[in-house]
Amino acid sequence: MSLNLLKQLREETGVSISECKKALDEARGDLASAKEILRRRGQSLAGKKSERGAKEGIIECYLHPNKKVGVILDIHCESDFVARSDEFHKLAHELCLQIAAMKPIFLKEEEMPEEFLEGEKRIYREQFSNTGKPQKIIDQIIEGKLKKYKEEVSLLSQPWIKDEAKTIKDLIQDHIAMLGENIELKKFQRYEI
Numbered sequence: 001m002s003l004n005l006l007k008q009l010r011e012e013t014g015v016s017i018s019e020c021k022k023a024l025d026e027a028r029g030d031l032a033s034a035k036e037i038l039r040r041r042g043q044s045l046a047g048k049k050s051e052r053g054a055k056e057g058i059i060e061c062y063l064h065p066n067k068k069v070g071v072i073l074d075i076h077c078e079s080d081f082v083a084r085s086d087e088f089h090k091l092a093h094e095l096c097l098q099i100a101a102m103k104p105i106f107l108k109e110e111e112m113p114e115e116f117l118e119g120e121k122r123i124y125r126e127q128f129s130n131t132g133k134p135q136k137i138i139d140q141i142i143e144g145k146l147k148k149y150k151e152e153v154s155l156l157s158q159p160w161i162k163d164e165a166k167t168i169k170d171l172i173q174d175h176i177a178m179l180g181e182n183i184e185l186k187k188f189q190r191y192e193i
Contacts (some may be wrong), residue, residue: 009024054183062093069190071097128142
């Protein structure tokens with residue numbers, strides 16, 4: 001295994017050298033496979049870490065240069081050490097940029113009130129009421145539209161604006177694996193004039 005390859009994997013993922021070495025060994029020196037191995041391990045690690053309490057953290061804010069859009073984000077981690085780290089601050093800033101650009105309403109899909117979703121369903125039903133399509137087809141279309149809408153207005157389900165192959169949840173899980181601590185988004189507020 002090449003030291004340059006190990007160094008490159010470390011720089012691109014931010015994961016510890018020992019974990020990078022294990023992943024490269026397992027992938028037989030293939031960088032792309034090693035990244036995928038680290039990603040899978042990171043997701044399983046994120047699941048284990050999510051059970052631990054996140055009592056430290058920061059309040060991050062972002063004000064768009066036009067002074068018409070602002071975001072305040074409450075993000076937590078396990079230790080003050082990680083809360084003060086550059087990587088944690090970069091993550092918080094990226095999340096603020098995402099919120100400013102994509103205008104989520106809820107943190108996660110599970111937090112959406114049933115009345116809110118029923119209101120959306122009513123709108124969709126009205127749109128298809130005079131189409132002459134069978135009710136079963138209309139119901140399937142409505143469920144599909146509702147699923148897409150939930151993903152659009154839920155921060156954790158949104159595709160990351162800098163890499164649409166990742167959701168915000170994936171981005172956070174990557175940072176959990178990188179920093180070795182649980183990270184939780186507590187709440188956010190977006191302001192716009």
